[in-house]
Amino acid sequence: MNYRAPWWLPGGNLQTIWPALYARRVFGELPQYRRERWTTPDRDFLDVDWLSNSAPTFPKAPLLVLFHGLEGSSRSHYAEAFADFAAERGLAFAVPHFRGCSGELNQGPRAYHSGDHEEIGWILSRLRAQHQGPVVAVGVSLGGNALMRWAGEAGTEAGNVVSAVASVCSPIDLAAGSQAIGRGFNRLVYTTMFLRSMKPKAMEKLRQHPGLFDGERLMAARDLYEFDDIFTAPLHGFRNADDYYARASAKPHLHRIRIPALVLNALNDPFVPAASLPGPHEVGSFVTLWRPKGGGHVGFPDGHLPGHVRTMPDEVGAWLLHSLPEMSRFVKAL
Template identity: 70%
Template sequence: MKSYHAPRWLPGGNLQTIWPSLYARRVIGPRIHYQRERWDTADGDFIDVDFLAGGPSAKPDAPLLVLFHGLEGSSRSHYAEAFADWARASGLAFAVPHFRGCSGEINRAPRAYHSGDVEEVGWILARLREWQRARGGGPVLAAGVSLGGNALLRWAGEMGAAASDSVSAVAAVCAPLDLAAGGHAIGRGFNRQVYTRMFMRTMKAKAYAKLAQHPGLFDHERLRHAHDLYAFDDIFTAPLHGFAGVDDYWRRASAKPHLDRIRVPALALNARNDPFVPAASLPREGEVGGQVTLWQPAEGGHVGFPQGKAPPGNVFWLPQAVGNWLLERA
């Protein structure tokens, strides 16, 4: 795999995180268009899946690339559109399944989504594998970004060899594989003032909407005084999804302790200057199974990895590098 070096005009993990998400060109070709399907779930809820419209180009047996988005992400996140553009140019089918409540409409059930949602990831991938088979398509490849990457690798570790029934290879991009380390890091200093505030604004609004749907689901006053992910997960995410509290949730949902159980080709890509994921928390070679490739370049930020000259630059290095790694193992 080619090494990554950030442009000289964009130094540091925070700039390499923020600039690509706000200003980089997302696509080289035409604007990305999706076709949405709504899937009913067994518990009376739904998820929305966006399929790339107009692709793949003249390849009925093309592989399907599935992208699991990050915290509060969607098919319109900068990285999702960049991956969609790469998939289109490469002749792949492409789908973004939205975690519950992330598609623009609040979900129905008294739950949301979380970093270790193994059952949900498995159900989605199994259904997409059947969709591929029905259309005569090729293998299914799955990538997850940040929270979605942890959930994907957590699922792969849980499934072991059985994961190959659904996917040929998986990749996690900038996943906080040790949720406690990442959760505490984002709650301190600059991270707390910028990233935590951004996430909490939308997460709290969704939680209040959920409380209106299901009165008494959690303590409104406690949430009103929550100002970081630790408190939010303790009040909302953990109890709604069967965990004893935030510490239990972060421990049990983290993918890092399960990486040695993965039995399909898997890539874990983490920049060592990621402001969300402390470098000291990243897995080492002796902590993962033989099917897991660790790629930990010095630069890149959190889901940034910009390349090119000064603005307008782009973020296409990331989907190309990760996508080609997956394709080589299809």
């Protein structure tokens, strides 16, 4: 990816915050979604939003699946930009929401987490079963770690479900990401932002399931490590935050991936230390690494004020569609 950040947005923090708040997201219409509610194997539910204001060009056109980041949704800036990319190219497009992220809290005694590869696998298998054409998937931040964790776990079987996968700005070393977001400016701005939505949802979960965790300790949590140690880890079968980060991180499993996979991380991402990123010798021949110098965390604005965030979806989407010969035929036809 030959990305160069605009001169008027210096540094990873500005390249993260400005695109999320002020940059343009689409060239066409804002995406309109049709929602499906799925019953999960454990009798809970999750919501899937399908792009509805653009019909696929062909019945067997590719389906692009997007897994959002921490506290994200189909209305996140990157999700709307990917939806615009899909609409422009006549693709089907779906955003499965992690539990509790679609505007309504899920019912079960759990939420979602960075290494939920079983949930990813179930979602993708269901999408594969109901879509005629090829399926490709991209995960952003938390969603990208979970997607890569699944791809590594699935190995050669992943090819029966999707043709290619990509992660964007994902903290594939969760311990390093937790340390980075818990310091200085990151702690003051990003940690505060996330906890502002995560704590009330957790407390509502406690009202659903009294005794599930220590509510007083959770409300006193000052960073994401403490939140994960009290809430995320024990609710999802981990001993503590350290055990969660070690077992859920995708980085140790990238060498097991056996389908085309793209791992994109900006070197100035405030959430993901460059030193924690894997080298080519750690990932295997199926994985492509993109390491642009700029872009921030899921930013990548172009140089035209107020900026546009389609640059990254265009390049990642094109990589996915060209990853296999069958994809290339669709792209040429489109």
